[in-house]
Amino acid sequence: MSIELGRTLFSARSLDEYRAMFALTDDDLAGRVLDCPGGAASFTAEVCATGGSATAADIAYSRSPAELAALARSEAERGNTYMAGNAHRYEWSYFPDVANHDRARLAAADTFARDVVTHPGRYIAAALPRLPFSNQHFDLVLSSHLLFTYADRLDIDFHVAALLELVRVARAQVRIFPLLEHTGRLDQQLLDRVLAQLSEHGISSRVQQVPYEFQRGSNQLLILHRRDGQSTSR
Numbered sequence: 697m698s699i700e701l702g703r704t705l706f707s708a709r710s711l712d713e714y715r716a717m718f719a720l721t722d723d724d725l726a727g728r729v730l731d732c733p734g735g736a737a738s739f740t741a742e743v744c745a746t747g748g749s750a751t752a753a754d755i756a757y758s759r760s761p762a763e764l765a766a767l768a769r770s771e772a773e774r775g776n777t778y779m780a781g782n783a784h785r786y787e788w789s790y791f792p793d794v795a796n797h798d799r800a801r802l803a804a805a806d807t808f809a810r811d812v813v814t815h816p817g818r819y820i821a822a823a824l825p826r827l828p829f830s831n832q833h834f835d836l837v838l839s840s841h842l843l844f845t846y847a848d849r850l851d852i853d854f855h856v857a858a859l860l861e862l863v864r865v866a867r868a869q870v871r872i873f874p875l876l877e878h879t880g881r882l883d884q885q886l887l888d889r890v891l892a893q894l895s896e897h898g899i900s901s902r903v904q905q906v907p908y909e910f911q912r913g914s915n916q917l918l919i920l921h922r923r924d925g926q927s928t929s930r
Contacts, residue, residue, distance in 0.1 A: 706756055706771040707735045707841060708805035711742035716790060716908035717873045718838055719917060725750075727835025730865065732824065733842055736768035738804040740818050741811035751818055751834070758821040765809035772805035785880075787909045825857035832867040840873045844918075847883045855890045859920065863899055869921050874914040875903070882913075898923045 714720060714737070725748050731739050734752025743750035757764065776798040779786075783794050791797040812819050822828055824842075839862055843855055850858075862870045876882050891901045901920050909915040 706767055707737065707775065708768055708772045708801050708808060709735075709737045709739065709840070710800060710804040710807075711739050713790070713800070713804075713908075714739045714838065714840075717840060717906065717917070718871045719904065719906045724836055727868075728833070730829070730834040730837045732822070732827065732837065732839050732862065734819065735841075736764075736771060736805050736808045738807035738811070739838075741807050741815075744811075744815070744818065751820060753820045753822040753827060755821060755823040757812075757819045761813045761816045761819075764812045764819070768805040768809045768812075769802070772801045776801060785912065787912050790908055790910055825854065825861045827861055827865055829865045831864055833865050835867050837862045837866040837870045838873075839870065843872055844875045844883070844887065845878050847877045847886050848879070852886060852889055852893075855886065856893045859890065859894060860897060860899075863894075863920055863922060866921075869919055872918040872920070873906070873916075874911060875916045875918055876911060876914040878911075880911065880913060887918075894920065 709717075714731075718724075725743055727749070729743060729748070729750045731737060731750065731752045733754040733756075734740060735754060735756070737752070740750040740752040756767070759767070779794055779797060788794075791800065820828065843850070843858055847855075859870065859872070862872075875887060894901060899920055900923050901918060904917045904919055906915055906917050
């Protein structure tokens with residue numbers, strides 16, 4: 697996570713799950729992609745393994761690769777334990793059942809663990825709302841399960857600053873998923889106020905429904921891009 701949020705998951709999600717969450721096509725993955733915060737996702741490892749270019753950024757990457765590898769596995773196991781007792785809170789369409797979910801999370805964690813040890817340069821220790829990348833360094837920027845997810849802990853100023861920073865380092869689009877809080881509530885007022893402020897900075901937005909729903913009611917993706925002639929430079 698990019699700030700101190702208390703006890704949160706260092707989550708492991710696969711490339712296939714990212715494709716579903718972010719409505720990603722092969723063309724989307726043809727350029728340079730940033731995953732921020734990356735957590736223990738295997739997205740970066742899997743994209744790079746197929747010849748693509750992906751980088752992950754997360755404050756947790758300040759730990760050693762060996763520590764991150766161990767953390768990825770332990771956090772996947774912790775998340776799976778939670779899922780076993782709370783399966784009724786989720787939709788079982790993308791994952792057909794709890795056992796399938798658990799296997800997928802552990803597989804993603806193990807892929808991340810191997811990659812962070814063998815290719816640590818792909819994993820950059822960084823914290824929103826300030827990233828160590830130049831303007832438009834990436835073609836596409838993805839951000840999941842931080843902004844709007846923790847709307848009960850992150851105020852509007854943080855959301856606006858973080859999104860401006862993500863747009864700054866993106867050449868084309870920023871995609872954010874999900875829009876619901878971790879409690880299952882949509883803070884529509886926060887979303888409207890954030891998008892209004894972004895519009896004042898020359899950033900267009902649209903909300904798109906995706907064919908992925910795991911957290912109940914959470915199937916909307918936010919897409920941001922600069923309007924022509926606008927700049928979000930520091």
